[in-house]
Amino acid sequence: ALDAVTLRRIYPEGMRRIREHKRAGHRVLLLTGALDVVVEPLAELLEVEVDCAHLLVKDGRLTGDLQSPPPAGEARGALLQEYAERNGVALSESFAYADSLSDLPMLEMVGTPVVVNPDARLSQVGGQRGWRIERWRMAPGNWRLPMPDPRSPEYLEAVRR
Numbered sequence: 249a250l251d252a253v254t255l256r257r258i259y260p261e262g263m264r265r266i267r268e269h270k271r272a273g274h275r276v277l278l279l280t281g282a283l284d285v286v287v288e289p290l291a292e293l294l295e296v297e298v299d300c301a302h303l304l305v306k307d308g309r310l311t312g313d314l315q316s317p318p319p320a321g322e323a324r325g326a327l328l329q330e331y332a333e334r335n336g337v338a339l340s341e342s343f344a345y346a347d348s349l350s351d352l353p354m355l356e357m358v359g360t361p362v363v364v365n366p367d368a369r370l371s372q373v374g375g376q377r378g379w380r381i382e383r384w385r386m387a388p389g390n391w392r393l394p395m396p397d398p399r400s401p402e403y404l405e406a407v408r409r
Contacts, residue, residue: 258290261384262345262364266294269343277331279354281318285310299327325353349373 269276276296280287284302291298301318304311319327332339344351344358349369355361363374363381374381 259384259386266296275335275337279319279324279328281320299331321350322353324351325357328354328357
């Protein structure tokens with residue numbers, strides 16, 4: 249189930265874009281390194297497909313370990329390519345939204361890359377390539393906790409607890 253903290257982490261502009269893409273008949277895939285226990289309820293609410301990091305379940309209980317490394321970098325690009333081939337999606341006619349240079353392989357694969365609240369390196373690359381760079385804001389009164397890097401030792405330790 250979604251809680252208020254999770255819902256506050258969603259940018260209103262992101263929600264609006266998802267609705268616009270769906271109204272236009274586009275398939276929407278949320279490709280993220282975030283954990284399934286957070287992302288899957290959100291994907292259900294938004295009625296979108298999702299590919300994310302999955303926690304290992306043993307004897308009906310979450311172990312805190314990941315089934316496999318979270319999709320990031322080249323792996324995220326490969327997952328997008330596989331998804332496109334499996335679903336007959338033309339990546340040259342597709343959009344991708346990203347905030348980190350690690351998302352560059354994915355952004356380079358699509359016809360319309362959109363850089364959102366980018367880190368400094370992606371902002372520079374996006375500017376050099378003439379990509380659209382957007383700044384999305386939280387709704388007034390909401391706050392956003394920093395998202396940890398799912399590959400960091402601190403993150404991996406936290407999900408093991």
